[in-house]
Amino acid sequence: MKDYAAHVDWIESRHDQMVSLVEHWAAVNSGSYNVTGLNALLDLLIDDFRALGGEMRSITLPTQTVVDSRGEPTEAQLGKALSIVKRRSAPFKVFLGIHYDTVFQADHPFQECSRPAEGRLRGPGVADAKGGLAVMLTALSALERSPWAANIGWEILINPDEEIGSPGSADLLRSAAKRNQLGLLFEPALPGGALVGSRRGSGNFTVVVRGKAAHAGRNPGEGRNAIHLLAEFIVRLNELYTGLPEVTVNVGWIGGGGPANVAPDLCRCRFNVRVTSEADRETFGGNLAALIGELNGRDGFSVRLLGDFARPPKPLDDLTLQALKHIARCGEEIGLSLQWRPSGGAGDGNILAAEGLTTVDSLGVRGEGIHTSEEYLFVDSLTERARLTALFLLKLASGEIRWLEKVTD
Ligand SMILES: [Zn+2]
Structure with missing residues (x-):
C-alpha cells in the first residue's frame, strides 16, 4: 500500500482554515438572484482557489426566463460560473463541482453565522453548500501536494444557479460531462452522514x-x-x-x-x-x-x-454503485462507515448523470436544517469529508484504484 497517510493527515492541519473559509463565505449573501452578492463571493472564491493552479476563468451565463408580475416572460440576470481546469490532456480526468448560491435571498432574515452548540456552525448555506466548497478545495489541495497529482487531470465548475435548477449553467455541466470520466459533487451528505445513491x-x-x-x-x-x-x-x-x-x-x-x-x-x-x-x-x-x-x-x-x-431522474446504476463502493472503502481506511440511500432531492448530479457521466454527488459536509433558518454543519465533518475525497483522489491518481475495474464485495 502506498503512503497516503501524510497527505491525508495534512488535512487535519487545515481544520481552522476550513472553518474560517466557510464563515467568510457564508457572511456574503449569495441568494441565487442576488447578483451583486454572488459577484462579491466569486471574488473571494477566485482568491481562495487560485493556489490550486490551473487555468481559471469566470464565465458569464445566459439569462433565465422567468414570469413577471404581469404574467409576461422576462429575463433574470444570473451570477457567473467559475471554471478551473488543470492538466487538461491527462488520460484520466475528474470533474468536481458545487454551487455557491443559496436559497436565502438578500432580504431573508437569516444572514449570519453563529455557534448554537459545541461542534456546530449555523449559517445560511454553510452545509448547502459552502462547506462543500471548502471540502472540495482542501481535498484537491491534498492531491496537488502529492507526488501522484501529475497522473490525473481535473476540472472544477462552481456555479451560481443550482438552487433555481441551474438554468444558466446546465449547458456547462453537460459539456463537462463529455470531457471527464468521473464526476464528484460536494452537496451535503444525508442526515447521519450517508451518501446519496439515487435521486429523483x-x-x-x-x-x-x-x-x-x-x-x-x-x-x-x-x-x-x-x-x-x-x-x-x-x-x-x-x-x-x-x-x-x-x-x-x-x-x-x-x-x-x-x-x-x-x-x-x-x-x-x-x-x-x-x-x-x-x-x-x-x-x-x-x-x-x-x-x-x-x-x-x-x-x-x-x-x-x-x-x-x-433534472432527469438519477438512478443508482452499476457504475455509480462501483464508485460508491470505492469511496466507502476509502471511508473504512479513515474510520468512517459509509452507507448510501436514495434521496428525493435533485441537483446537478442529475444533469451530469443524464449525460452519461458517473457521478457521486453528496461528498460535502454533514449538516442539518438545510434550506431553513436552522441550517448548520458539523464542524468536524469538514476535515472528515475532505480526507475521504482526498484519499479517493490519491488512489485514483496513484493507480491503486483502477476506475472501471470491478470492485469485489
Ligand atoms: Zn445544494
Whole structure:
C-alpha cells in the first residue's frame, strides 16, 4: 500500500482554515438572484482557489426566463460560473463541482453565522453548500501536494444557479460531462452522514391564467375569473398522478387578483414535480399538457404553462454503485462507515448523470436544517469529508484504484 497517510493527515492541519473559509463565505449573501452578492463571493472564491493552479476563468451565463408580475416572460440576470481546469490532456480526468448560491435571498432574515452548540456552525448555506466548497478545495489541495497529482487531470465548475435548477449553467455541466470520466459533487451528505445513491428527477413550472376583468356586481356574467380557473387547475393537478405512486407535486406559490368586487384577469402559480423514472415523467407530462390544453380551450380564458423537467431522474446504476463502493472503502481506511440511500432531492448530479457521466454527488459536509433558518454543519465533518475525497483522489491518481475495474464485495 502506498503512503497516503501524510497527505491525508495534512488535512487535519487545515481544520481552522476550513472553518474560517466557510464563515467568510457564508457572511456574503449569495441568494441565487442576488447578483451583486454572488459577484462579491466569486471574488473571494477566485482568491481562495487560485493556489490550486490551473487555468481559471469566470464565465458569464445566459439569462433565465422567468414570469413577471404581469404574467409576461422576462429575463433574470444570473451570477457567473467559475471554471478551473488543470492538466487538461491527462488520460484520466475528474470533474468536481458545487454551487455557491443559496436559497436565502438578500432580504431573508437569516444572514449570519453563529455557534448554537459545541461542534456546530449555523449559517445560511454553510452545509448547502459552502462547506462543500471548502471540502472540495482542501481535498484537491491534498492531491496537488502529492507526488501522484501529475497522473490525473481535473476540472472544477462552481456555479451560481443550482438552487433555481441551474438554468444558466446546465449547458456547462453537460459539456463537462463529455470531457471527464468521473464526476464528484460536494452537496451535503444525508442526515447521519450517508451518501446519496439515487435521486429523483425534478421539474419547476409556472402556470399563467388570463381571464377577463369585470365588475362583480354590475356585470358578473362578463368576467372570466382567473383565480377560479387556477383553483380548478390546482385541484385537478393532484389527479394527474393517481396510479403513479412515485410522483409528487407541490404547489409552492400562488399570486393574482385585487379588490374582492372585481373578477381578476390574471393569476399565476408555481409548482414543482418530482419523478423517479423517465416513464413517469412522460406519463405525467402528457397528462399535464392535456389538462392545460383543456383549460386553455375554455371560453374567454388563456392558460399557459412555462417550465420543464430540468433534472432527469438519477438512478443508482452499476457504475455509480462501483464508485460508491470505492469511496466507502476509502471511508473504512479513515474510520468512517459509509452507507448510501436514495434521496428525493435533485441537483446537478442529475444533469451530469443524464449525460452519461458517473457521478457521486453528496461528498460535502454533514449538516442539518438545510434550506431553513436552522441550517448548520458539523464542524468536524469538514476535515472528515475532505480526507475521504482526498484519499479517493490519491488512489485514483496513484493507480491503486483502477476506475472501471470491478470492485469485489
Ligand atoms: Zn445544494
